[in-house]
Amino acid sequence: MDWASIGRNIRQYRLERDLRQEDLAEAVGVSTNYMGMVERGEKTPSLETLVAILNALEISADMVLTDVVDSxxxxxxxxxxxxxxxxxxxxxxxxxxxxxxxxxxxxx
CATH class of the missing domain: 1.20.5 (Single alpha-helices involved in coiled-coils or other helix-helix interfaces)
Structure with missing residues (x-):
């Protein structure tokens, strides 16, 4: 799984929504440091955390997974x-x- 690509997509949508990394981390219930590691592809979020990120950004999973799924x-x-x-x-x-x-x- 290309978590760096997924992290870049998360970051892109966060920036498009004018959210700071701190804001997203707070909404998801994780530390800013952890959110940064997710965005850099250094940490793999649990399914629960990934869903929380998607919900906080108001996006669907396919938008974040676009580079790693066949479709x-x-x-x-x-x-x-x-x-x-x-x-x-x-x-x-x-x-x-x-x-x-x-x-x-x-x-x-």
Missing amino acids: GYTVKQSLLAEKVGRLPAAERERIYAVVEVLVAHAGH
Whole structure:
């Protein structure tokens, strides 16, 4: 299991919610030091602690596990589509054009 990847995802969602590591640790009921080790992939949280983290961040498990489960690309595509969908139309078109070029040249 790639706990470093899971920890990075936890950190990303914590930062997106403007939470300090201390805030998340308090909400979960663990020390700030422990939360830091989880985010760095140095500690493996129990299932109970992982669920508490997910609930505190108001995210689903697939969002944190996206890099370690086989269906992770589907989750990433959904998250990316959601982010792109919030952009103005001109920005969306620019991004789609770049992606089209990258796809056309992939594997060549």
